[in-house]
Amino acid sequence: MASSNKDVKDPIRVVITGAAGQIAYSLVYQICSGEVFGKDQSIILHLLDITPMMGVLQGLIMEVEDISLPIVKNVIPTDNEETAFKDVDVALFVGAMPRKEGMERKDLLSANVKIFKSQGIALDKFAKKSVKVLVVGNPANTNCYILAHYAPSIPRENFTCLTRLDHNRAKGQIASRLKISPDLVKNVIIWGNHSSTQFPDVRFSTVVVNGKETSVYEAIQNDNWLKNEFVSIVQKRGAAVIAARKLSSAMSAAKAICDHMRDWWQGTKDNEWVSMGVISDGSYGIEKGLVFSYPIHIKNGKLSIVQDLKLDDWSREMIDKTQKELIEEKNDALTATSSQ
Numbered sequence: 001m002a003s004s005n006k007d008v009k010d011p012i013r014v015v016i017t018g019a020a021g022q023i024a025y026s027l028v029y030q031i032c033s034g035e036v037f038g039k040d041q042s043i044i045l046h047l048l049d050i051t052p053m054m055g056v057l058q059g060l061i062m063e064v065e066d067i068s069l070p071i072v073k074n075v076i077p078t079d080n081e082e083t084a085f086k087d088v089d090v091a092l093f094v095g096a097m098p099r100k101e102g103m104e105r106k107d108l109l110s111a112n113v114k115i116f117k118s119q120g121i122a123l124d125k126f127a128k129k130s131v132k133v134l135v136v137g138n139p140a141n142t143n144c145y146i147l148a149h150y151a152p153s154i155p156r157e158n159f160t161c162l163t164r165l166d167h168n169r170a171k172g173q174i175a176s177r178l179k180i181s182p183d184l185v186k187n188v189i190i191w192g193n194h195s196s197t198q199f200p201d202v203r204f205s206t207v208v209v210n211g212k213e214t215s216v217y218e219a220i221q222n223d224n225w226l227k228n229e230f231v232s233i234v235q236k237r238g239a240a241v242i243a244a245r246k247l248s249s250a251m252s253a254a255k256a257i258c259d260h261m262r263d264w265w266q267g268t269k270d271n272e273w274v275s276m277g278v279i280s281d282g283s284y285g286i287e288k289g290l291v292f293s294y295p296i297h298i299k300n301g302k303l304s305i306v307q308d309l310k311l312d313d314w315s316r317e318m319i320d321k322t323q324k325e326l327i328e329e330k331n332d333a334l335t336a337t338s339s340q
């Protein structure tokens with residue numbers, strides 16, 4: 001798999017955990033095609049899964065070889081955490097149990113946080129200190145909290161969790177209501193937990209309709225829909241996909257992972273933001289240290305929480321509700337991991 005192209009940059013090491021699972025199956029091609037880190041950025045891919053899945057991983061590797069992508073220098077399949085995290089620049093934590101119909105994501109907490117304790121300890125020991133971390137496995141915010149807790153030598157600003165899928169869902173709902181393309185919808189916000197308490201907020205969002213930029217509230221002209229049905233559709237979209245597919249979303253999750261990492265690598269435009277779960281610095285009255293989804297602006301690889309957005313009584317109440325759930329999850333997760 002060695003590349004012969006002299007113009008490509010020296011390789012970065014990217015680890016994907018849960019590499020034999022359904023999200024990874026959509027994700028690996030996009031990472032290897034250069035859509036995320038650039039067509040000139042070569043990659044060494046580390047693929048971690050559990051021992052019984054090593055045969056399946058071999059099949060995935062055959063497929064990567066068969067696609068013949070020039071930026072892929074090497075692919076390393078493993079069931080060993082040291083090999084998986086050794087010197088990695090980017091770590092995509094997908095491996096975890098998905099929920100089934102009728103479950104909330106926090107029902108996965110006791111099974112999944114244990115994985116993140118063990119992998120946090122290994123990440124701390126073996127990864128580069130500059131590693132950029134994205135946690136996808138559910139409950140994503142709290143798994144990220146545990147991972148960071150057990151990887152104290154890695155800077156706090158390097159830890160994120162995925163709420164970009166919710167962000168993309170919010171854009172998609174607004175676009176389909178207005179019958180416009182989703183890329184004409186800007187600056188939606190997902191606040192809080194990647195759960196049914198999340199707050200999809202379009203109070204500061206704009207759309208372009210008939211060539212003219214206007215606020216979402218102005219364009220839709222239906223505050224009741226925006227404050228109720230829209231919020232509920234986005235909050236419950238993951239469950240709706242599971243009810244229909246009998247499997248949790250994978251293609252859209254993989255696309256959202258790529259959007260999240262590409263923006264982190266390449267930055268957002270001026271005056272634009274995306275949603276990411278990050279370790280709270282106390283902004284907007286959120287408990288410091290909690291992994292909370294905020295509007296995030298990115299420049300030169302640095303994530304900053306967008307400040308000074310005005311919260312009215314309704315939005316304050318919505319944000320407090322999702323914060324309360326995250327505090328409860330955090331306490332349960334700390335209890336579950338400290339007793340191991």
Ligand SMILES: NC(=O)c1ccc[n+]([C@@H]2O[C@H](COP(=O)([O-])OP(=O)(O)OC[C@H]3O[C@@H](n4cnc5c(N)ncnc54)[C@H](O)[C@@H]3O)[C@@H](O)[C@H]2O)c1
Nearest residue numbers: 018020021022023049095096097098136137138162165253
């Ligand atoms: N944050 C989000 O927006 C979002 C979106 C979709 C799915 N998810 C979550 O992502 C996770 C993965 O979903 P999926 O559909 O790919 O699931 P999947 O069951 O298809 O794949 C999960 C993979 O993880 C592996 N795994 C289990 N324990 C592991 C460990 N200790 N180390 C390494 N690998 C391990 C499994 O063997 C499996 O191959 C789930 O928790 C799901 O709920 C999150």
Ligand SMILES: O=C(O)C[C@H](O)C(=O)O
Nearest residue numbers: 099105138238239248249
């Ligand atoms: O909903 C789930 O459990 C899967 C995923 O988190 C999603 O939002 O689709």
